[in-house]
Amino acid sequence: MRRDDGSSGSASGTNSEQPPALNPKGGLSARAARRVQEFLNANFSRKLSLAEMAAVCGLSPYHFMRAFSRTFGTPPHQYVLSLRLDFAESLLADSRMTIADIAHLAGFSSQSHFTTIMKKYRGVTPLQARSSKLRREA
Numbered sequence: 001m002r003r004d005d006g007s008s009g010s011a012s013g014t015n016s017e018q019p020p021a022l023n024p025k026g027g028l029s030a031r032a033a034r035r036v037q038e039f040l041n042a043n044f045s046r047k048l049s050l051a052e053m054a055a056v057c058g059l060s061p062y063h064f065m066r067a068f069s070r071t072f073g074t075p076p077h078q079y080v081l082s083l084r085l086d087f088a089e090s091l092l093a094d095s096r097m098t099i100a101d102i103a104h105l106a107g108f109s110s111q112s113h114f115t116t117i118m119k120k121y122r123g124v125t126p127l128q129a130r131s132s133k134l135r136r137e138a
Helices: 030-043 050-057 061-072 076-091 099-106 111-122 126-137
Strands: none
Touching: 030 050, 030 061, 030 076, 050 061, 061 076, 076 099, 076 111, 099 111, 099 126, 111 126
């Protein structure tokens, strides 16, 4: 599933749409960074292993984790969570969708998992975020 909402914000406090750092020492090459970013943007809603992400760049999982963190300023897991939260938040504006359906579409294992992660990283529950979005639109 691809994000096209243009929303910003992230789980770690950095924008998941920001361009990667240009050739940081020990980081991914510009080409590898672009490839993995495109891969994650297209596949964030499914279960991803570190080995699968590393294979996109042709690196071992250990080296990929270190290089990714240097390049993007956040570990791969945090980056994927950020993509999922951004996507889920864009769906919350549609009051016809249940929060459980949104959690599933965004790649969370359950509504409870979605609520816990959103509260931890965004400071609000999905219901609070939905209420806020709907108030702003009214």
